[in-house]
Amino acid sequence: MHKFVLTLAMVCFAAASTSAAEVVGISPNKPESGPFVKIDEGYMVPYEITIPGTDVKLKMVPVPGGTLKLGSPESEAGHTAAEAPEMDVEIEPFWMAEHETTWKQYKPYMELYQQFKKFQAAGVRKVTDDNKIDAITAPTPLYEPSFTFEHGEDPELPAVTMTNYSARQYTKWLSGVTGMQYRLPSEAEWEFAATGGSKTAYHFGDDAEQLGDYAWFSGNSDEAPHLVKGKKPNQFGLYDMHGNVWEWVLDQYSEEGFARLEGKKLKALDTVAWPSEPDPLMVKGGGWDDDAESCRAASKMGSSDEDWKQEDPNVPLSPWWFTSYPSTCVGFRVIRPLHEVEKKDADKFYRPEIEFLNLDVGDRLIEGRGILGLVDPELPAAIKESE
Template sequence: MQMFQARRHALGVWSVPAVMVAALCSRGASAVDFASDVQPILEQQCLSCHNGEDADSGYDLSTRAAVFDDDYGEPLVAPGKPDESPLFTTMNASADADELMPPADAGGPLDKQSIETIRVWIADGAQWPNGVTLRPRAKPVDRSATPDNRQLLEEIHAKIVNTAAESAGGEMADYRGEIPRTGVPYEMKAIPAGTFPMGSPADEANRQANEGPQTEVGVGAFWMGAREVSWDEYEPFMISSIERRKNGARKDYDPAKHTAVDAVSAPTAPYMEMSFGMGQSGYPAISMTQHAANKYCQWLSAQTGHFYRLPTEAEWEYACRAGATTAYSFGDDPARLGEHAWFYDNSNEKYQKVGMKKPNPWGLYDMHGNVSEWTADQYAADYFAQISGQAENPFLKPTTLYPRSVRGGSWYDDPEQLRSAYRTGSDPIWKQQDPQLPKSIWYHTDAQWLGFRIVRPRRLPTVDEMDAFWNSAANLIK
C-alpha cells in the first residue's frame, strides 16, 4: 500500500446512499464495530505494507499507539475528524491521485462501503480497544471478474469426464503425452494403489520431529510425472506476448474467440530471467509459487482432458519410497546418494538436467534432490496427528497462504534433507528479492531450488475437488 502523505488533504467527504448509511447505523448508537467492521479492512487492505518494523516508510497501522501518535506532524487518525485523518483522506482520494491508498496497482480504490465504514468509525470517535494489535490478513479475491471461475471448472470437468469415457477400460500403464499447444513431450509412470508406513521410524538417522509418528497410510492409484516439470514444459505457460492482469487473467479475453485454455489464469511476465543462468532446455523449472504450479496443472488439464494436479504429501512419499522402508528409495547409506541424486556435494552449486541420475524402483527420476518439489498440502508440523482420522488418501487442504508443503530436497541441500520422509514448509522470505509491492503471486525469486512434478489420479475428481487443488491460493493471495 502506498505510503501516507504527511500533509492534510482538503478532500470532501464522500457521499453514500442512504441505504448504506442505514445499514451501518442499524446496530444503534455506535455505527460501526471495530472488530467486525474496521479491523478486517485494515488487516486485509493496509497491514501488508504498514505493519510494525516492516511498515512502508515508517507508517505503522498495527497498534493504537502507532495510529494515534503525532510523530509525522499529525496523527494518522484524528478522532471525530475524518477530513483531518490521513487514513481516511488517502482512501477517499480520486482514483488517479498519487496519494490514493491502496494504489490502483494494489487493488485501489477500495469499495465505497469500506471507505464509508472508515469515515463513520473516525467520525464516531475512532474507538480502538486497548491491547488489540492488528495482523496482516490475506484479502479475499473477487474471482467473478476473471474467466477463471466456477463456469470454467465445470467446462474443464466435462471435458475430463468425456475423455475418460472414451478411453475407459484396461489396466493402468505408463504413457507418454505431448502438450497440445506446444508439442513438448512428457512422460507419466503408473503408480499402483497401496499402503505404506508414512514418515520415518524413531531410530532413523537425522530424523526430524515433524516426520512422525510413523503412520500406515493408504493411497489410490495414480500416474506421476517421471521427471520434474522442465522449462521446456513450463516456460510457454509462464511467458507469452499476452498482456495479463495481476491475477493472471488475459486483458483481451473474449469468450467468443478464446477457449477454456485461454481462460486459465497464467503468470504475469517475470521481472528477471528465472533460470538465473543455470540452464533452460532440459532443466527443471524453478522459483514458481505453489499457486503458479497449480495453475500450470489446470492449463495442462484444459488442453489434454486429463486431471493433472500436484501430488499430496502422502502420494509424493509413497511414490518416492517405491516400496522401500529405508531412508532413501535405494537404502540407508547416504554414500550411495551420488548415483541417484544431485545435492550439495555433487551439483556444482546449480540444478542439473532432469533424469540424468538413476531412477527409483518405480521409474521416477530425481525424487531425491535436484529441485525440491511442491506438494498440494498445507504444511503442518503436526501433520501425522492431523491425519490420524483419515489414513486413506490424506490431504491437508490449505487454508492459509503459508506454509505449504515441500518435499524431496534439492541441489542446494545436504543428504539428510533428501531422505524420503523429510518435510518442510514454504516461507514468505522466498520472495525477499521481489521488488514489487505487493509481492508477486507467481514467483518465489529466492527459492532457486524449488520446482514440482505432476500427478494424475485414476479416480475422476468432482468440480469441488478440482477447485480445491487448482485454486487453493486464489482466495488468499494479496
C-alpha cells in the same frame, strides 16, 4: 513384481495400443515387457503425450497402489517432529511425471499471459460467471529474470521459483487442454512414489552411501541444479525423486506432523493438510544444495513468503513468483489420478482456500496486472487463429 524400468519401447507400446475409444495410459492387454499396474479396467502403462498447442512432450509413469507408512521413525537419521507419528495410508494407483517439470514444459504456460491479454483486447474467449470454473491466471512476466534463471534456462533444467499457487494453476492449464485431470500430488502420494515401494529412508535403503547414484545433492552437484534424468531412476521408473529440486505438494507444512490424523483409517487425500495460510506450504525431496538427510523420502520443508520473495521488486509481492534462495532449488512435478473427481470438487487442487492469496490475486486482476483466461481443448486452436 514392482520392478519398474521405463523404456522407450514401452512408451511406444502404450501409444500404439491406445485407441480413441480407450483411456490414455490404460491398455486392455497385459504388456509383454516394461512396467504396468493391473487394474479392473485393464493395465495402467507408461504413456507420452504432446501437450496440445505445443511441441512439448510429457511422459507419465504408472505408480501402483499400496500401503504407505507416512512419515519416519524416530530412529531414522534426519528425523524431525514434522515427520511423526508414522501413519498407515492407503494409496490408490496414479500416474506421475517421470521427472520434475522442466523449463521446456513450463514456458508454454508462462507465455499464456500475453495470449490472454490479446484475447481480452479482442473481446474473445471472455471469462464469465458460467465458465469461470475453467479459468486460470497466467504468471506475470518476470520483472528481473536473473533471479529465476540464476542457473540458466536450459530446456531440460527443472523449472524453479514458481509459487505453489502458480504450480497449481499450471496443472489446471494442463488438465484443461488435455481433457485429463492433472494436479500436484499430496504429500502421501509423493512420498509413496519416492520410496519406490520400499520401507526405507531412500528408495534404495537406509544408508545414504548410494545417494550419489540417484540424486544431485550437496555432495555432488557443484552448487547448481542439473538436467533432469541425469541419475538412475527408482523402482517405479521415476527420476530425481531424491535431490535436484524440492517439489511442491498440495499440503500446508506444520511442525506438528500427523498428530491430527491419529486413529483414522486414511486414504491419500484424507491426509492432506489443505492450505489456509500463505505459508508455510510444503515441498518434498531435497534439492541440489541440501545434504543427504534432507533428500530422504519423508523429508519436507516449509515455504516462507518473506524470505523467498526478499528480492522481489513488486509491491505488493507477486503471487506467481519467488525470487530468492532457497526458491531457486524449488520446482514440482505432476500426477494424474486413476480416478478423477468432479470438476467442482477439483477446484481445491488448483485454487487453495487462502484468503490473503485470493484477495491478492483478485486485486491484481482488478488493477490489470494479472489476467484470467479459459483453458479447454479449444484453447490451442484459438491461440493459433489469433497469431
